[in-house]
Amino acid sequence: MIELKNITKTFYGRKTKVEALKNINIEIKEGEVFGIIGFSGAGKSTLLRVINLLEKPTSGEVLINGKNLLTLKEKELRNVRKKIGIIFQQFHLLSSYNVFDNVAEILRMNGVPKQEINKKVKELLLLVGLEDKANQYPANLSGGQKQRVGIARALAMDPDILLCDEATSALDPQTTDSILKLLLDINKKLGLTIVLITHEMDVIKKVCDRVAVMEKGEIIEQGTVLDIFSNPVEETTNNFVGNVYENLITEEMLTALRGDDPSFILRLAFRGDSALNPVLSEVATSYSVTSNIVHGSITYLKGTPLGILFVHLSGDPDKLSQAISYLEEKVYRVEVIREISGKPKEVLV
Incomplete structure (x- = not known):
């Protein structure tokens, strides 16, 4: 489904050079929930942005369903990106739009007929449990409700892949659990492949099938969540698991x-x-x-x-x-x- 081969990413300043990603190799299977965990500055967000080429790697290959995205023309890349939804930590909702319009806007931008938009948005709000909030504005919503709007918006174009950029970091524990349950429900109902980055091992253990541990731009350990929890090898992984136990x-x-x-x-x-x-x-x-x-x-x-x-x-x-x-x-x-x-x-x- 998703293959990252020998990915490197180097940022250059006037007098600085930062190797954000170093020889990353990951294969993510269709329909699984794959976690990427690391401390702040490990390179998680950069790696997530590489998957849909919001951040182009310095070298390496990004393949989705066998297609190398780096070889696609701009129009082809836009079509691929339509099938990759993304959920942000800070929601990024339009404050002047109500819930319905926040979800509907991406459909309008892609020329979807109005009748189809109405039907689709209602279905999505029902899926995320906000069917009674369509006319509410972001200022009147809780953090968990805002994230549910973000999830509905990310699903609007019927994506095959859902990228979650620290999607629960701004939420309290109880709300985090409800959002994680929603993501699992979506994964089962829609068969989506979910890539989730976090710095919390508790999030990984609740929803992920496999996990990659990052440190200083490198993957230092990866495997099934069961293997990583029962037999962590690297010190950083032990620290994450130790925080749980x-x-x-x-x-x-x-x-x-x-x-x-x-x-x-x-x-x-x-x-x-x-x-x-x-x-x-x-x-x-x-x-x-x-x-x-x-x-x-x-x-x-x-x-x-x-x-x-x-x-x-x-x-x-x-x-x-x-x-x-x-x-x-x-x-x-x-x-x-x-x-x-x-x-x-x-x-x-």
Whole structure:
């Protein structure tokens, strides 16, 4: 559906050179919700604008359905852009237009007959839950309602792709959830491919199928949301995931857990139905070790359970080794985070 191949973007000032994007390679499948996450300045917005060539890359290829947009003539490019809707963080509504006209204007600009416009706008306002707000002006709307108008406007030309530029950053948590549910509903009903940029991992986990993590203009990690959450590799990714799970192991905690027996803190990742299995009680019963949950939680990634638990395991060295081997068979991933006291080397196999 969307392929970005070896994309670079360099901005030049009078005495400066900024490499905003460096050798970006992404493939986004038709109908999926793809997230791009990174801290401020990572290059997310620039990358999003490259997809519809609002920002032309310095080098590389931008392909949509196999067509390289960089080779298209201006008229061909305009036709492609009509099938790419975009939602902005700050809404960008026309204050002198009511809700109906804000949605209808793009249809008028494209020569759609008035009767068709009336029908289309009514359908879109019903879809986004604003059928009773057609005559209201932006000044009288809440932030969430303004964004719903923006979504309706982005859908006016029946796009195949919807780009979301920090679409929920200006909204409170409850309103954010309602907008994310709306985007998921639109994705399912209309089969749209959605590309969503954000700096919030909580947004990624609620709506995205796959995610790319950006840092300093580069993609440092990408994969399914389930893979990234259960097994983050890069430090930046760990920081984002850690903000969701609050997985900090403090020195005070380590001191309190220190004892005579060898012991470890393990990070356990449970995926799917295994997130609900009582494996820790089975370990304690079968191997005579003591297990305590330090902290963690079970979350749901588009309906799939993912559990991240930090567990303190202590006991006889041989039993600990057997217990860890058992856990490796039963859960998706087992990682030894810290050794608290003198464990023989052979326990870490």
